Structure formats: C-alpha cells, structure tokens
Amino acid sequence: xxxxxxxxxxxxxxxxxxxxxxxxxxxxxxxxxxxxxxxxxxxxxxxxxxxxxxxxxxxxxxxxxxxxxxxxxxxxxxxxxxxxxxxxxxxxxxxxxxxxxxxxxxxxxxxxxxxxxxxxxxxxxxxxxxxxxxxxxxxxxxxxxxxxxxxxxxxxxxxxxxxxxxxxxxxxxxxxxxxxxxxxxxxxxxxxxxxxxxxxxxxxxxxxxxxxxxxxxxxxxxxxxxxxxxxxxxxxxxxxxxxxxxxxxxxxxxxxx
Amino acid sequence: xxxxxxxxxxxxxxxxxxxxxxxxxxxxxxxxxxxxxxxxxxxxxxxxxxxxxxxxxxxxxxxxxxxxxxxxxxxxxxxxxxxxxxxxxxxxxxxxxxxxxxxxxxxxxxxxxxxxxxxxxxxxxxxxxxxxxxxxxxxxxxxxxxxxxxxxxxxxxxxxxxxxxxxxxxxxxxxxxxxxxxxxxxxxxxxxxxxxxxxxxxxxxxxxxxxxxxxxxxxxxxxxxxxxxxxxxxxxxxxxxxxxxxxxxxxxxxxxxxxxxxxxxxxxxxxxxxxxxxxxxxxxxxxxxxxxxxxxxxxxxxxxxxxxxxxxxxx
Ligand SMILES: Nc1ncnc2c1ncn2[C@@H]1O[C@H](COP(=O)(O)OP(=O)(O)OP(=O)(O)O)[C@@H](O)[C@H]1O
Ligand SMILES: [Mg+2]
Numbered sequence: 400x401x402x403x404x405x406x407x408x409x410x411x412x413x414x415x416x417x418x419x420x421x422x423x424x425x426x427x428x429x430x431x432x433x434x435x436x437x438x439x440x441x442x443x444x445x446x447x448x449x450x451x452x453x454x455x456x457x458x459x460x461x462x463x464x465x466x467x468x469x470x471x472x473x474x475x476x477x478x479x480x481x482x483x484x485x486x487x488x489x490x491x492x493x494x495x496x497x498x499x500x501x502x503x504x505x506x507x508x509x510x511x512x513x514x515x516x517x518x519x520x521x522x523x524x525x526x527x528x529x530x531x532x533x534x535x536x537x538x539x540x541x542x543x544x545x546x547x548x549x550x551x552x553x554x555x556x557x558x559x560x561x562x563x564x565x566x567x568x569x570x571x572x573x574x575x576x577x578x579x580x581x582x583x584x585x586x587x588x589x590x591x592x593x594x595x596x597x598x599x600x601x602x603x604x605x606x607x608x609x610x611x612x613x614x615x616x617x618x619x620x621x622x623x624x625x626x627x628x629x630x631x632x633x634x635x636x637x638x639x640x641x642x643x644x645x646x647x648x649x650x651x652x653x654x655x656x
Numbered sequence: 657x658x659x660x661x662x663x664x665x666x667x668x669x670x671x672x673x674x675x676x677x678x679x680x681x682x683x684x685x686x687x688x689x690x691x692x693x694x695x696x697x698x699x700x701x702x703x704x705x706x707x708x709x710x711x712x713x714x715x716x717x718x719x720x721x722x723x724x725x726x727x728x729x730x731x732x733x734x735x736x737x738x739x740x741x742x743x744x745x746x747x748x749x750x751x752x753x754x755x756x757x758x759x760x761x762x763x764x765x766x767x768x769x770x771x772x773x774x775x776x777x778x779x780x781x782x783x784x785x786x787x788x789x790x791x792x793x794x795x796x797x798x799x800x801x802x803x804x805x806x807x808x809x810x811x812x813x814x815x816x817x818x819x820x821x822x823x824x825x826x827x828x829x830x831x832x833x834x835x836x837x838x839x840x841x842x843x844x845x846x847x848x849x850x851x852x853x854x855x856x857x858x859x860x861x862x863x864x865x866x867x868x869x870x871x872x873x874x875x876x877x878x879x880x881x882x883x884x885x886x887x888x889x890x891x892x893x894x895x896x897x898x899x900x901x902x903x904x905x906x907x908x909x910x911x912x913x914x915x916x917x918x919x920x921x922x923x924x925x926x927x928x929x930x931x932x933x934x935x936x937x938x939x940x941x942x943x944x945x946x947x948x949x950x951x952x953x954x955x956x957x958x959x960x961x962x963x964x965x966x967x968x969x970x971x
Contacts, residue, residue, distance in 0.1 A: 449851055475853035487848040489841055500841045503834040504853035510862065513833035514826045520833065527834065567853065 400463055402427040402603050403448070403571060408457035410443060410627075417443040418454065419627040425571070430597055430604045432618030434611075434638075436648050439624040441607045442484050445573050448605075449481050450474050461571065476504065478570035482560040482577060484607070490549040494540050497548055497559050499531035501566030531566060538562040553580055561592070571603045572596065578610045586610050590617045615639070623648065664961070668911065669821075676813055684809035685881070686921055691816035692878045694917025697902045698820075698827050698910065699870035705907035706836060707863035708843030709758055712895045713770030714871050716777035717747040719890035721872030722879035723781060723788055726796040729880075736799045736880060740819075743876030744869045750777075751868020755861040774895050782887040793886035796879045809881065816877060823870055824910045830866065839863055900942045906952025915953045 401424035410418040417440045425431045433441050446452040448459055450471040459466040466474055480501075489497050506527040508520045535544050540562055543551060548559055557577065564572060574593070578586035590613045596602045608614045614621065615635045623631040623638060625647040631638060638644055676684055696714060703709050725743030728734040734742065750773075757769040781788045788794055799806045799815065806812045830836040839859045841849040846856055879885050897920055905916020927934045949955060 451847060451851070470855065471847075471850035472853045472855040475851050481851055483848075487845050487851070489844040489848060491844055492841075496837070500837065500849070500854070501852050503838060506834055508834065510835060513835055514829055516829040516833070524832070524834065563848075563852065 401425060402429075402462060403605070404458075404460040405444075405448075406458050406460075408444065408447060408454050408459065410440075410447060410452060410454045410456075416627045418447070420457070421624065421627070421629050422457075423622050423629065423632055425603060425605055427570075427603055428597065428601055429620060430593060430606065430618050432614040432621040432635075433605060433607045433624065434609070434614055434621060434648065435624035435630075438626075439648075440627040441624055442575055443627075444624070445481060445575055445605070445607065448474070448573060449479060472504070475567060478568070479573065480564035480567040480569035480571075481573035482557070482564055482575055484575040484579070486556055486560060488548050488556060488560060488563075490547075492548060493545055494548055494551070494559050494562075495528075495531055495535055495544040498535050498540075498562045498566045499527060501563035502530055502568075503527055505567075534562055534566050538565070554585060557581075565596070569602060571605065574604065574606045574608075576607055576609060578608055578613045581610075583612075586613050589613060593617050660961075668914075672817055673814075676810055681809065684813055686925065688809045688813045688816055688881050689878075690914075690917045690921040691813065691820045692874050692881065692917070693898075693901060693920040694820050694914045695823055695874035695877070696871050696898050697905050697913035697916035697920075698823055699867040699874070700898065700902035701907055701910070701913050702827060702830065702870070703863050703867035704902065706831060706839050706843070707860065707867075709860065709863060710763065710767050711754075711770040711864075711867070712767050712892075712899055713754065713772070713774035714867075714898045715890045715892065715895040716770075716774035717751060717868040717871040718875035718878070718894065718898075719774075719777050719781060719887070720747040720750055720868075721875030722885055722890070723794070724872065725876030726794055726879045726885055727787065729797060730794070736797075736801065740873055740876040740880075743879075744873035747872020747875065748865050748869035751864040751866075751872075752861050754868070755864035758860050758864060759857050771892065771895070774890070774892065778887050778890050781890075788885075788887070791886075793884055795884055796882065798883065799877075799880040812881065819873065819877065820914075823873070824913070827910055835859065835862060897938070900938055903942060904945050904952055906954035908951065909954045909958075911957070912952045912954030915957075919953070 403425040405424070406422045408418050408421045421444065433444065435441055443452060447454045448466070450466065450469060461474070461477060461479060464477070489500060506523045508523055512520050535541055538558060538561065540555070540558060543555060548556060551559070561577065578589045581589065593604055593606065594617055597604055606618065618635060621633065621635060621638045622629060623644050630647060631641045631644045633641070676687055679687070696718065700714065703711055721743035724746035725739035728742045729736065729739040754770060754773050758766050761769065782790060799812055801815065806815065838849065838854045839862070841852070841854055842856050842859055850856060901916035901920035902913070904919050905914070906912025923938070924934065927937055930937060945952065
C-alpha cells in the first residue's frame with residue numbers, strides 16, 4: 400500500500416481550475432518531485448494534503464486513512480509535516496521556540512496542572528525542550544538557537560522551517576521549493592539533506608522545486624503538473640525525454656540546470 | 657539578569673505591601689480598585705496579548721462575576737471566597753460561549769460581537785428585577801474571611817493583593833506552558849501553528865474562558881468592595897476603559913497590568929477638574945500610547961532599566 404494516494408483531486412478557485420483530476424501515489428521511503436510551470440497548481444496540491452485547502456473532488460489517503468474531513472492539525476499529528484514556499488514562521492519567537500512549537504502538541508498536560516506548573520508539567524516541558532534542542536543542533540542551528548527568527552537571513556529561516564517540520568517526527572515531509580533563492584552550493588546542501596533524511600530516518604518526501612539540478616539528482620520519481628493537470632509521471636530520465644514536459648516546462652528550465 | 661528580575665519583583669512586592677500605610681480610608685479604597693482593575697488587565701493580557709483576540713465586552717464578564725458572587729452570597733449563604741469563585745466560574749462559562757463567534761470572525765466583527773454581548777448582559781440584569789433588584793440594585797455584604805468580616809478596605813486591600821498575585825502567578829505559568837505558547841503561536845501564524853498540530857478552536861476557547869474567569873473574579877471582588885450593585889456600573893464606557901488601561905499599562909507584562917490598573921484607578925482622581933473633557937484626555941492618551949509606546953507604560957520602565965545593563969550580544 401502506498402503511503403500517500405492521491406486520486407482524481409480537483410479544486411477550482413472561483414472558476415479558475417487549480418487542480419483537475421490529479422492522481423498519483425507516493426510509496427513509503429520514496430522521494431518524489433512535483434514540478435511544473437508557475438501557477439500549475441503544485442502548492443495548491445500540497446495545501447490540499449495538509450488540509451489548508453478543501454479539495455472540491457477526489458480523495459487523498461495517507462497511511463490507508465482518508466484525509467477527507469480531517470483538519471490541518473489532525474493530519475499534522477498523523478505525521479505529515481511541511482515547509483512553505485513563502486515562509487510561515489513564528490517570526491517574533493526564537494529559533495529554539497519555533498522548533499519547540501513543532502513538537503509541543505505531543506507533550507500535552509491537563510490545563511489545570513499547567514496553571515499551577517505542577518512537577519509533572521515541568522518535567523514534560525523539560526523533555527520537550529531537550530527534544531527541540533537536539534533537533535536545533537542536528538540541523539546546525541545551535542549557534543542561532545536564541546536568535547529571533549525575523550532577524551535571520553533568508554537561508555537560515557528556510558532551515559528553521561525544515562527543523563520545525565522535522566520536530567514533528569514526520570512520516571511524510573512536504574517541501575515547497577526548499578532550494579528557492581539559494582546559490583549552487585546551498586542548493587546542493589539541500590539536496591544532500593533531503594537524501595539523508597530519507598536514507599537515515601526513513602522519511603518519505605514529496606518535493607516541489609524549480610531547480611532542476613536538485614530535482615533530477617534527488618528525486619526517484621517526478622510528477623509534472625501543468626494548468627492543474629498531471630501531464631507526465633516517471634523517472635528523471637523519462638521526464639527529461641518527455642515531449643509534453645519539454646513543451647510545457649522543461650524547455651526553459653533545463654537550460655539552467 | 658535573572659537576579660535583576662528577582663530583585664525587581666521583590667522590590668515591587670515590598671512597595672505593594674507598604675503602600676496603604678499612611679493613607680486614609682479613601683486611599684485604601686483607591687488602592688483596592690487598583691488591584692481589581694489590575695486583575696482585569698491581566699485577563700486582557702491573556703486574551704489580547706497572548707491570544708491576539710479583541711474584546712470590548714469585558715464589562716459583561718465583570719457584571720456576571722459581580723452579580724454571580726453577590727447572589728450566591730446573599731441568597732444561598734455562600735462564604736465570600738466561595739462566592740468570588742462562583743462569580744469567576746459563571747463568567748468563564750459565558751467566556752467559552754463568547755469564544756464561539758471568535759472562531760469565525762476577527763477584528764472589527766469580533767469587537768462588535770463582544771460589545772453586543774456586554775450590552776445584552778447589562779440589559780438582562782436590568783430587566784430581571786426579581787433576581788437583581790433591577791433599578792434599585794442589590795446590596796452586597798462586606799467581604800469576610802473565616803467568619804471575620806473585613807471591616808476596612810485596608811485589610812481588604814491585602815486580600816485583593818493576594819488574589820492579584822495568585823492570578824499573576826497563574827498567568828505566568830500559563831504563558832510558559834505548552835498550551836499558552838501554542839496560543840501565542842496561533843497568534844503569530846495560525847497557518848504554521850495548525851500545520852504543527854496545534855488546533856485553533858480549543859485554544860481560542862481557552863483564552864476567552866481564562867480571560868472571562870479572571871474578569872469575573874475581579875467583578876465579584878468589586879461588588880463586595882462597593883457594597884451595592886447597579887447595572888449602570890457595567891456600561892460600555894467601562895469595557896472601553898478596560899481596554900484602554902490594558903493597552904496603556906502594557907499587554908505583554910504582568911507588571912504592565914499593574915500599571916494599567918493604577919492608571920485606571922488614579923487617572924479619574926487626577927483629572928477630576930477636567931470634568932467632561934476627561935474622556936477626550938483618555939482618548940488622546942490611548943492614541944499617543946498606541947502610536948509611540950506600543951508596549952505600554954511598562955516598556956518605558958523596561959527601557960530605563962535596560963540602559964543600565966550592557967546590551968546583549970547580537971546573534
Ligand atoms: N487561495 C487561492 N485563491 C485563489 N486562487 C488561488 C489560491 N491559491 C492558488 N490560487 C491559484 O491557483 C493556481 C495555482 O497556484 P499554485 O500556487 O498552486 O501554483 P504553483 O504551481 O505552486 O506555482 P509557483 O511555481 O508559482 O509556486 C494559480 O493560478 C493561483 O493563482
Ligand atoms: Mg507554489
């Protein structure tokens with residue numbers, strides 16, 4: 400059974416077709432790329448999976464469960480975590496707090512106990528903090544743990560988002576253009592990180608990216624969207640050769656890769 | 657750094673304990689109202705400062721607390737402190753209900769919804785003569801502890817101080833708790849928070865419930881201070897002055913709540929000569945504060961405080 404099954408997914412925004420009958424699967428442990436021209440519906444698809452958008456039609460199944468009717472926090476708790484194309488950070492909070500907020504929901508205490516800061520509550524807070532601290536340093540953010548996120552450069556902010564997503568111990572990680580705005584060296588690092596997350600931690604990854612070098616090196620399978628429709632699916636080699644893809648998209652993009 | 661905070665807290669406590677000495681009955685009364693207002697300011701710290709919600713209906717919760725406590729003390733013979741708790745709980749129940757529109761609407765619409773709630777409460781209390789005495793109002797017994805009546809506002813002030821400190825401690829615990837931080841996360845970015853597994857509805861309901869509880873407790877304490885309740889005490893102007901004091905004191909600080917309470921208790925005394933122009937002065941103060949001192953009076957204190965310490969190393 401695939402970890403993620405998307406079947407006939409459709410969504411229109413006041414008449415504009417953002418997704419039209421899109422179907423594909425993601426197997427457990429796979430790294431799948433989602434590519435296509437601007438406005439193709441890639442981010443919309445991710446937003447449907449994380450339940451920020453309600454699709455008009457079709458189904459999404461994760462781990463065998465239908466996601467229809469579930470809320471964003473519920474699917475997050477099921478093990479789907481993500482980053483955002485245009486950064487959604489807790490900007491006024493520190494790096495450590497951003498990461499901690501990615502995992503606190505797993506360390507809940509009764510409200511009355513929290514009011515009184517009972518010893519059990521403090522123990523859970525310490526445990527959550529240690530968990531966060533470990534992820535902060537694993538992601539190489541240790542030096543900036545205390546820094547306010549809003550004051551960090553863009554590249555580090557993206558890293559904080561990734562760290563926060565990892566704090567949820569995801570089974571499925573959705574990355575929306577993780578290498579956008581990065582130079583060659585940085586985007587290579589992103590590709591390596593994605594590989595490592597899969598190889599070492601067994602995290603399944605669905606990745607949107609315009610940087611073809613990253614997509615072609617890291618993804619095992621690629622799904623191509625255009626005007627909300629899936630126009631191709633296959634291995635990087637197959638996608639490179641696909642006439643439909645070259646016409647719709649790759650013509651320009653491959654030249655930069 | 658941590659040391660400096662402890663010393664500052666102890667100093668403030670010392671001042672608060674020493675304050676009534678040398679004052680007269682009127683002074684005690686004013687100090688008592690400082691504490692009562694400061695508790696409301698704490699409640700708005702939770703709702704607005706942490707939760708990012710708005711309310712111009714807190715006079716409604718205040719009224720529910722005041723009448724709730726007075727009625728169980730008068731009609732059911734509850735002891736004073738139990739009455740205060742009941743007052744808080746009654747308000748809390750309505751707080752949870754008022755949270756429901758907040759799950760759908762924000763900003764101006766929420767402001768209007770909460771305003772409508774307060775007007776509704778005031779009207780119902782006024783009309784329900786059998787229970788509240790309607791136009792005549794209700795006489796409320798003096799506060800008493802363990803069977804002893806607190807004859808003067810001097811002793812009552814210390815009870816109020818203790819309640820304020822207890823609620824301030826709880827507020828601090830909540831601010832550091834996972835639930836409190838999740839609430840603040842939702843305020844910073846609800847999209848991000850929800851994708852971190854933090855559910856918005858329950859946290860908004862919690863924020864309104866806590867805030868209403870605190871304000872209900874304050875209203876209950878106020879009723880026993882006044883000795884007489886009438887619905888005029890809980891007008892729209894009161895809701896607005898609560899909001900004003902909370903902003904002017906500082907929405908992100910317990911000490912700021914105290915300053916806000918002091919502002920609301922003292923400003924009418926200092927501005928008495930200005931009569932009807934008072935409202936204008938309040939309005940201008942609020943606008944100036946929002947414009948130039950968004951952190952409230954407490955941020956001014958903190959600024960002076962930090963000048964004397966070396967700045968923190970930049971990241
Ligand atoms: N919330 C929304 N309301 C209205 N229209 C939307 C909304 N979100 C997306 N759209 C529209 O849906 C289409 C698909 O947008 P989407 O953001 O999914 O594209 P994308 O493939 O991620 O593009 P890009 O590569 O530029 O990020 C676009 O035409 C966009 O304007
Ligand atoms: Mg996009």
